[in-house]
Amino acid sequence: MTLQLYNTLGRTKQPFEPLEEGRVRMYNCGPTVYSFAHLGNFASFLLADVLRRYLEYSGLEVVQVMNITDVGHLTQDDLANAQGEDKLEKAAREERKDPFQIARFYEEAFHEDRKILNLLPAAVYPRATEHIPEMIALIEELMSQGLAYESGGQIYFSIERYPRYGILSGNTTDELIAGHRVDTDPLKRGPLDFTLWKRDPAHLMQWDSPWGRGFPGWHIECSAMSRKYLGEVFDIHTGGEDNIFPHHECEIAQSSGGGDRVFARYWLHRRHILVDRRKMSKSAGNFFTIRDLLRRGCTGLEIRAVLIGTHYRSQLNFTMESVEGAREAIRYLREFRVNMDGLPQTPPPPGALDAIEDLARRWDGEFRSAMDDDLNVSGALAAVHGFVREAYKTCGERPSGERAIRQLNAWDRVLGILDPQVEGASAEGSGREPEGLSDHEVEDWVARRAEARRRRDFAESDRIRDWLRDRGIAIKDGREGTRWHRVL
Ligand SMILES: [Zn+2]
Known part of the structure; x- marks a missing residue:
């Protein structure tokens, strides 16, 4: 199936073909x-x-x-x-x-x-x-x-x-x-x-x-x-x-x-969205900027997951409960990645790689057919979860675990709800900090990032930057070194 998009011009789903x-x-x-x-x-x-x-x-x-x-x-x-x-x-x-x-x-x-x-x-x-x-x-x-x-x-x-x-x-x-x-x-x-x-x-x-x-x-x-x-x-x-x-x-x-x-x-x-079942308005007290929501403890990726999780032509009702749901889903998928990564390094049992390969291809077919149907993101997410459920049953060893992680990351290039991958940066026990980081903690991360840059580990320094950004901290590198500020 090719991509079908609902065209307001004509009010029908139409197969998408670029001009060029x-x-x-x-x-x-x-x-x-x-x-x-x-x-x-x-x-x-x-x-x-x-x-x-x-x-x-x-x-x-x-x-x-x-x-x-x-x-x-x-x-x-x-x-x-x-x-x-x-x-x-x-x-x-x-x-x-x-x-x-x-x-x-x-x-x-x-x-x-x-x-x-x-x-x-x-x-x-x-x-x-x-x-x-x-x-x-x-x-x-x-x-x-x-x-x-x-x-x-x-x-x-x-x-x-x-x-x-x-x-x-x-x-x-x-x-x-x-x-x-x-x-x-x-x-x-x-x-x-x-x-x-x-x-x-x-x-x-x-x-x-x-x-x-x-x-x-x-x-x-x-x-x-x-x-x-x-x-x-x-x-x-x-x-x-x-x-x-x-x-x-x-x-x-x-x-x-x-x-x-x-x-x-x-x-x-x-389609326009509702917040707590009402049209957003300042007088009703349900008017939110991104900053307002970060202050309330949401992360950017959670907000994103909620906003893309309901079909774009359906009426989305944004609530703090929906953010909780997104938080759970993100945690579950990240855990899957950690679990797959932590599998013992032993040779795979015969057929294990083929099994995960088959699984990845089958669920990628599901993922694509959902997205091809006028960007059905919730259908695509259901495919991701279907894959995760079966992968837990199927792949018992590290090499196939890597294949599973690769598939999940590929899908996340579309969904963007697991990136930036924060596990590396938060490995030392700080975890997710919905209430925001203290100045002292931010300084600490900025110093750690500077250290990573000195050793030219740019993947690590980018990861820390993204992780901080996810918590509302913006970083700017200049001649006088790195400065940061809160975007709240
Ligand atoms: Zn315009």
């Missing part, structure tokens, strides 16, 4: 860096991460691009037009900092959290603020195609000129207008037209353009940056389900090339 043989080009809507990314944001980024890991496991090369929205988009953007207060500026005012400084701070925090959740780095993280010329060029093209117009110094996309509007979300323009999901911007020709370039003297971030100083709309950034890094047509575009409309619908309109082109071939959306 052996190479997949993928764009993920990334974080808006005006605050810490929350659990729901990471649930969507993890869909992209698991997909990328599985494509690589299947032997494909993946070019992954995730944008950093640092221009700051608009709070009321669900109307696909520019009104409401800019979140980045609000944050800047509240924190009394330059908006660029705020954006860099939260961008760094995003990367720290990303590493804690064991997300592989994308090939590029383009910042919107560094691609203003590309956005202006695209807007000019849209104007020359008659798809965009200027009005009062602002540039709008003309929905009237693009009859395919609604192709992704299924919304029709009549319904949208009838549902009053429109505003009354007097500069707009059509009620659904959305802003490509906006003029607002109060906005803190401003750039020169052929239409005077202003700033780009949110949707245009993804169209411009995906084209720059992945080309006019590429394979996969992901996001959260709340991105379907208006954001992705508008991206498709902007990237249509003035015709029928749908620039991304497969659209995958992560």
Whole structure:
């Protein structure tokens, strides 16, 4: 069976074939860096991460691009037009900092959290603020195609000129207008037209353009940056389900090339998550960033395991009990690895290697067919557990134990819940420290890591770094030596 993915465009499961043989080009809507990314944001980024890991496991090369929205988009953007207060500026005012400084701070925090959740780095993280010329060029093209117009110094996309509007979300323009999901911007020709370039003297971030100083709309950034890094047509575009409309619908309109082109071939959306059976909100007290959860004693890998453990199109309910469950599962699989490693070194009984080889192949078939079915991670995990159960019965000797460990590690390249492998670093009795390490303990590990680096044992030094990262400690090596800080 080949990989089947549920394509929001068409709302069916479709066999996945990359445009270019052996190479997949993928764009993920990334974080808006005006605050810490929350659990729901990471649930969507993890869909992209698991997909990328599985494509690589299947032997494909993946070019992954995730944008950093640092221009700051608009709070009321669900109307696909520019009104409401800019979140980045609000944050800047509240924190009394330059908006660029705020954006860099939260961008760094995003990367720290990303590493804690064991997300592989994308090939590029383009910042919107560094691609203003590309956005202006695209807007000019849209104007020359008659798809965009200027009005009062602002540039709008003309929905009237693009009859395919609604192709992704299924919304029709009549319904949208009838549902009053429109505003009354007097500069707009059509009620659904959305802003490509906006003029607002109060906005803190401003750039020169052929239409005077202003700033780009949110949707245009993804169209411009995906084209720059992945080309006019590429394979996969992901996001959260709340991105379907208006954001992705508008991206498709902007990237249509003035015709029928749908620039991304497969659209995958992560369904929004619940926390304690309710929608996450600050007022309900169930709004979590990754840092909040680390403070409550979760590890990054446990959070990851919960977030990927429910199918991406099903509604995930995140609870502390689900974290406990993930903790148990991770412990069980790690124990298996330790047990297999600790088997006595004696020659295997006749046939033992073949038996584990057969087992590994059979369960890998199960693992793959689950993942091929639109990334059924829980099915894949069931295969891992099936293998572990049978391997305990089958392999009695060390060489086959090594084969079993190799198989488990191979699967974990997709799941990423056992890596970083912390057993080595925690061997001296400290174990898992859900409450966090004391400064003294951290210093101790940093010194041990420095020692490993001196002996050029980089595997060990990386292991310690990863182990600390899993506990919310970030390490930076500089000229003056190693510095560390808590990301909590
Ligand atoms: Zn986007």
